[in-house]
Amino acid sequence: MADAKPGNAAPAKKAATGAFTPAGVSPNRRARRSYTIRLWAVRHSRFFEWFYHRFANAFLMLHPLWNAIGYGRVERPITFIERNVKGLLFDCRMCGQCALSSTGMSCPMNCPKQLRNGPCGGVRANGNCEVEPDMPCVWVQAWKGSQNMTGGQAILNVQKPVNQSLRETSSWLRVTAEAAAKREAEKKEVQA
Ligand code: SF4
Numbered sequence: 577m578a579d580a581k582p583g584n585a586a587p588a589k590k591a592a593t594g595a596f597t598p599a600g601v602s603p604n605r606r607a608r609r610s611y612t613i614r615l616w617a618v619r620h621s622r623f624f625e626w627f628y629h630r631f632a633n634a635f636l637m638l639h640p641l642w643n644a645i646g647y648g649r650v651e652r653p654i655t656f657i658e659r660n661v662k663g664l665l666f667d668c669r670m671c672g673q674c675a676l677s678s679t680g681m682s683c684p685m686n687c688p689k690q691l692r693n694g695p696c697g698g699v700r701a702n703g704n705c706e707v708e709p710d711m712p713c714v715w716v717q718a719w720k721g722s723q724n725m726t727g728g729q730a731i732l733n734v735q736k737p738v739n740q741s742l743r744e745t746s747s748w749l750r751v752t753a754e755a756a757a758k759r760e761a762e763k764k765e766v767q768a
Pocket residue numbers: 662666667668669670671672673674675676683684685747
């Protein structure tokens with residue numbers, strides 16, 4: 577028993593540090609489950625783009641409510657929902673600064689090297705990852721997904737490095753708070 581294998585506890589510990597870890601299941605099972613849904617989301621990137629715009633607007637309309645309750649207070653339940661919804665659809669890693677709209681609905685945090693601005697030089701001839709050979713390269717998928725989107729050219733925008741202090745926080749709330757602040761500033765400018 578002394579040499580007991582760490583099993584899935586080791587990846588969980590590693591994930592807590594912010595480092596990339598494959599989902600805690602075997603590659604084959606992941607290929608059947610997560611990859612299938614993730615790839616489906618990329619194939620339907622145009623629909624998700626359309627849906628996200630409406631969803632973001634609805635969230636912004638609710639800004640007075642979030643403000644009344646307190647953004648700090650709603651952070652936990654919204655993060656819980658965001659983690660589960662986006663985890664199921666995109667295999668989201670909760671980086672807290674979502675780039676899906678700029679990456680063809682393919683989450684860049686699933687890249688084992690966590691590259692946010694395109695693929696490394698190791699993409700295999702079949703379009704799979706060099707680190708996880710059973711996984712389609714998230715950046716090859718990102719390019720495909722972006723080609724279906726009306727705002728697909730956003731993939732050419734340079735993404736900032738990941739701010740690790742935002743991990744496990746809600747992108748939805750952050751984007752909403754920022755949009756609300758921008759709207760207020762514009763209103764003030766017009767009144768001035
Ligand atoms: S970019 Fe970040 S927030 Fe968006 S799906 Fe990927 S890990 Fe989640």
